[in-house]
Amino acid sequence: MIEPIVKPRRKNPLQRTRLPTSPPRARSRASHGFTRAAAEGRFMLQRCGACGAFCYPARDACPACLSADLVFADAPRRGTLLSETTLHVPADVHFRERAPWRVGLVAMECGPKLVTHLHADCEEGRPVVMSFQLDKSGQAVAFAHPERETPNMADDRQWREMTADPKFRRVLVTNGRSIVGQEVVAALKAAGASIVFVGVAEPWKPFRGEEALRALEGVEIVPLDIGDEKSVADLAADIGGKVDILVNTTEHVRAGGLLDRQGTSVVRDEIDQSYLGFVHLAQAFGPVMRMRGADGVNSAAAWVNILSVYALANWPVFGAYSASQAACLSLSHSLRAELRPGGVKVVNVLTGPLDIEWFQTVPPPKVAPRAVASAIVSALKRGLEDVFVGDVAEDIRQRLAANPKAVERELGA
Amino acid sequence: MQSSIRTPYDRVVMAVPVTIPYVRYSIESAQWWIGRALKALVDGAGITPRDIDGFCVSSFTAGLDSGISLTQHFGLCVRWIDTIPLGGASAIAALRRAARAVQAGDARIVACVAGDTNHVDSFRYTLENFSRFNQDAVYPYGAGGANASFALIARNYMRTFGARREDFGRIAVAQRSNALRNPHALMKAPLTLDQYMSARPIADPIHLFDCVMPCAGAEGFLVMSEDVAASLKLPAVKILSTIERHNAFGDDPVQVRGGWAMDVDELYAMAGVKPDDIDFVQTYDDYPVISMMQFEDLGFCRKGEGPDFVRQHDLTIDGSFPHNTSGGQLSVGQAGAGGAYLGMVEAMRQVLGQAGPTQVGNARIGLASGFGMINYDRGLASGAAILAGPGS
Numbered sequence: 001m002i003e004p005i006v007k008p009r010r011k012n013p014l015q016r017t018r019l020p021t022s023p024p025r026a027r028s029r030a031s032h033g034f035t036r037a038a039a040e041g042r043f044m045l046q047r048c049g050a051c052g053a054f055c056y057p058a059r060d061a062c063p064a065c066l067s068a069d070l071v072f073a074d075a076p077r078r079g080t081l082l083s084e085t086t087l088h089v090p091a092d093v094h095f096r097e098r099a100p101w102r103v104g105l106v107a108m109e110c111g112p113k114l115v116t117h118l119h120a121d122c123e124e125g126r127p128v129v130m131s132f133q134l135d136k137s138g139q140a141v142a143f144a145h146p147e148r149e150t151p152n153m154a155d156d157r158q159w160r161e162m163t164a165d166p167k168f169r170r171v172l173v174t175n176g177r178s179i180v181g182q183e184v185v186a187a188l189k190a191a192g193a194s195i196v197f198v199g200v201a202e203p204w205k206p207f208r209g210e211e212a213l214r215a216l217e218g219v220e221i222v223p224l225d226i227g228d229e230k231s232v233a234d235l236a237a238d239i240g241g242k243v244d245i246l247v248n249t250t251e252h253v254r255a256g257g258l259l260d261r262q263g264t265s266v267v268r269d270e271i272d273q274s275y276l277g278f279v280h281l282a283q284a285f286g287p288v289m290r291m292r293g294a295d296g297v298n299s300a301a302a303w304v305n306i307l308s309v310y311a312l313a314n315w316p317v318f319g320a321y322s323a324s325q326a327a328c329l330s331l332s333h334s335l336r337a338e339l340r341p342g343g344v345k346v347v348n349v350l351t352g353p354l355d356i357e358w359f360q361t362v363p364p365p366k367v368a369p370r371a372v373a374s375a376i377v378s379a380l381k382r383g384l385e386d387v388f389v390g391d392v393a394e395d396i397r398q399r400l401a402a403n404p405k406a407v408e409r410e411l412g413a
Numbered sequence: 414m415q416s417s418i419r420t421p422y423d424r425v426v427m428a429v430p431v432t433i434p435y436v437r438y439s440i441e442s443a444q445w446w447i448g449r450a451l452k453a454l455v456d457g458a459g460i461t462p463r464d465i466d467g468f469c470v471s472s473f474t475a476g477l478d479s480g481i482s483l484t485q486h487f488g489l490c491v492r493w494i495d496t497i498p499l500g501g502a503s504a505i506a507a508l509r510r511a512a513r514a515v516q517a518g519d520a521r522i523v524a525c526v527a528g529d530t531n532h533v534d535s536f537r538y539t540l541e542n543f544s545r546f547n548q549d550a551v552y553p554y555g556a557g558g559a560n561a562s563f564a565l566i567a568r569n570y571m572r573t574f575g576a577r578r579e580d581f582g583r584i585a586v587a588q589r590s591n592a593l594r595n596p597h598a599l600m601k602a603p604l605t606l607d608q609y610m611s612a613r614p615i616a617d618p619i620h621l622f623d624c625v626m627p628c629a630g631a632e633g634f635l636v637m638s639e640d641v642a643a644s645l646k647l648p649a650v651k652i653l654s655t656i657e658r659h660n661a662f663g664d665d666p667v668q669v670r671g672g673w674a675m676d677v678d679e680l681y682a683m684a685g686v687k688p689d690d691i692d693f694v695q696t697y698d699d700y701p702v703i704s705m706m707q708f709e710d711l712g713f714c715r716k717g718e719g720p721d722f723v724r725q726h727d728l729t730i731d732g733s734f735p736h737n738t739s740g741g742q743l744s745v746g747q748a749g750a751g752g753a754y755l756g757m758v759e760a761m762r763q764v765l766g767q768a769g770p771t772q773v774g775n776a777r778i779g780l781a782s783g784f785g786m787i788n789y790d791r792g793l794a795s796g797a798a799i800l801a802g803p804g805s
Contacts, residue, residue: 024541024553031549057550057789082667083572085564087555088614091537095555103554105565105790107666113790115551115561124572141553 002120002152005160007168007194008297020293020342021094025137030058033072034140038132039385045075045112056112077129079108081144084124094136102158106130106144116142117158121150133162133383136293136343138336154381163383164302164345167192169244174199174226174281177207179356180306181249183373188247189216191377194298197239199224201231226250226277236284241292246285247304247376250277253358257319267320274324275331278305282335293342302345304376305332309350309393312400313407317362336385347379352392365391417654417683424639425512426649427800429457430761434597435630435746439530443475443749444486446528450631451487454524458635458645467493467520467636469511471503471527471750473539493520500785501697502657503527503753504632505796509655511636521641528631529749536627539749546789559699559787560624564616566791567702569667571618574717578618580724581701582609584736585622585743587728588698592740594730594770599628599746622743623700630748632758650761650800653778654683657796665791671703671784672795673710681712684778684799688712691799692776693735693763695756697784698742703792707782711797735773738763757781757798764802777805 027035030046037044045054048062049069061068084104090096102118106128114130122128128144135141143162146153154165166188173188175181176198185196195218200207203223213219222239225231226248252273254266261267289300310318311325329348336346353359355366367390375389388397399407431453433446447470455462468491470480478486480496493514497503504527511523529535540558541548556562570576586606592598604622612621635647642649656679658672673680681687688711696707705719713734714722726734739745739759742752760781762768768776782797 023555024548026541026548026552028545028549057546083565083569085561085568085616085619086614087561087564087616089560089616090555091540091558092552092555098555101555103556103561103565105667113666115554115556115565115790117554124568135553137553139553142550 001150002155004152005155005168005297017292018294018296019291020136021097022137022341022343023094023135024092025139027139028058030060031140033058034132035134037072038134038140041131041382041384043075043077043131044072045110046070047073047075054108054110054112056114076108076110077131079106079114079128079130079144081105081118081122081124081126081128082107082113084118084122098161104144106142114142116144117162119143119145119153119159120156121146121153134345134385135162138340164245164347164380166245166377166380168194169298169301170195170197170242171245171247172197172199172239172243172285173247173249174224175249175251176200176213176221178249178251179209180251180354180369180372182209182213183369184247184249184376185213185216185219187373187377189218191381193245194218195220197222197243199226199235201225226280227272229280232280232284236288240285240288243285243289244292244298244300245302245304245380246281246289248278248281249306250274251356251358253318253321255318255321255361257316261320270320270324275327278328278331286335286339289344290339290342293344300342300344302347302380303335303339304347304349304380306349306351306372307332309352309388309396311350313396313404313411315411345383345385347376347385347387349376349379349387349389350393351389352396367392417679419679419683421683422512422516422652425516425636425652426639426642427508427634427636427652427761428642428647428649429454429635430758430765430767431457431633432597432758433528433631435599435628435748437531437599437626437628437746438533439629440532441530441629443472443528443530444478444483446530446629446631447472447475447483447526448487450526450528450633451524454526454633454635458647460522460645462488463490465489465522465524466491467511467514467523469495469497469507469523469525471497471499471507471753472529473749474529474535491520493523499753499794500750501699501753502783502785502794502796503750504757505655505753505781505783505798506657508636508652508757508798509657509796512652515636515638521637523636524633525636526631526633527750527754529629529751531627531629531749544786544788547787550789560616560619562787562790563700563702564619566668567618567700570669570702570706573669574720576702576705576720578610578620579606580720581623581705582606583723584698584701584704584728585609587732588737588741589744590729591738591771592744595739595745596770598740598744599626600740600744619700625699625742625747625752628746628748630746630751632748632751632754634754634758634761648765648767649803650764651803651805653686653799653801654680655796655798656680659795660793661795668791669706670710670716671706671792673707673782673797677710677712680797680799686778686799691778691780693738693760693773693779695737695741695760695779695781697753697756697782698737699747699752699784701743703784704737707784711780711782730771730773738768738771738773753783753785756783760800764800766802777802
């Protein structure tokens, strides 16, 4: 049984910060099928198109029939823990400083055997449920969970290495004026965040929901205008070392593409707010987060972007906005690579049109701000990297996988 | 006993067992160690490098060099070459390949060598780059070499067959006692069962004295015809039989047996001997549990009787079942691929009566086995050979 983790005490400023180390990162190309599965929270194994056999580890030919038709497919998650061991003296620095560390061998009901990290409540000879997770190197690893929920199971030490659980972590939500921002704050508080800093530009200007926000315990309003480099740097100087999770809730949505706009001022605003705002935040908060990736229970753990799914495929009705989102998406992949040495995840939450005033003319289905907030918390708790929220986002995702050209023509119709 | 239809190794022999004494860490390269072994083979046989026309090599740390690069490095001009990357099964495989080459006339004198260096960081480098499955699906779990893999195998074996840590301890303790008679063994201090039991855990149930110490060293032998050996006046070792098997029993959920179990009848049939006729055994002992499996799979007891077998036998040089008489890798050290050769070279010395302080009295027929390549969840390569001295 897992002992609940204890809220960390205030950090002794004289104590050295433990630097992050990475677990082994090298993988074969085929093995990145698991990386994709883990990023989206799916459990996928290679399955042979010719004979139907599942196999593991990742191969380039089926060990049952030698067919090259191996496809990553969603697979049944159940297995049995055959044997386990506790590593007391791992060779690798990352695991050595986390020892003792439990691993085991699981026989899947669908056939393959998986060497896996173990949740502490997994018992030898008992059924387990498997997932693939992104470890601190950003690569996929197998993780065995007990079959049924156990007390405090999210507090398991090895599980917490795979996730960015908000419990006892300190969060910066960059825009408290938006409904999405306010929902995110509430959801993170409910998920056990110890403190949520909420950025508000020009805080002397009142805004809807302000009272409720200020009434929440453990919520601190901070001045932040992310389009302003100095404002961002000032805030980072103040609280940068205390931000374990950063949720960029910047929202700058304007309709229109290219030809019906006069000049570039609207585009410039979009770039300033969305793209340059992201740059300011990353440069101010990224380095210290990367350095604090192994800083105890409340180590820096995740950076969350809320992006439009039209970052993946331009929707000309919001054409310039789509382009600004595409720029942010591309930049997020750079940030992801740059934060990886710290073991800090970059979570992209891709949504369809939100149910907010800026999408007033857009017909349903639209995504409720609360749904975005709960998707973020869920992604952090499960350690996901790519999340699609709502029916439109899921629709675009599937259509892009089927035929990107069709998506372009149809969105532009 | 079934009869064998395989061609016997008639008139093919092994000669000149050489060991370049191990060191824990070496600043020399693998090439240096392999070179010392070649030199010792040439000197020991009273030949020149020009006389070597077949070359078989195994190494984990020779970097980009395979056998062909090494021919130029060492000035060898050969008409037969092999590079064997089978880890702990490399010596058996080298013997099998070389013996057939000599028998067919493809080569006259084959030098079989394994050598590895051990820089302060080379063990970790070998771990990181061991194999694709290992890199994809084992190393990222903190395994740290084969420790975790063997821990999973050992734990399952203990639960399935009732083995206790003490049983593994008997193997390790006996080998240490053997090693104290081998001046080249890296482990110089006696080991008691109490010390074995109270050692620090590495990966349950593997504790410190279940693990080999990585080191630098090299081993080698020559394979040639009986006639060539006679003309060089070299004491010769007869090859009574060999077996080799890879990726056997892949459906066993956890490894409880090695490939030996598939071919053990063939092994004794070809040699025309029974397990009782074997005077000593050199198993591949990267962990005691795998030696215990070899006792079973090589026919000295039935599957699951390994624990009882070690309780009922004295495994020391002068005991009822002399085993790993040099001290084995557990007490001599594991010189990378050289570890595969350790038992084979010691077996040659035993049947030649050249083992000196570790000599088993009246050792005529011996068995050496190999095991290697924990690619993912189990060891894939296995092999064994039965050797006899010139008088038998």
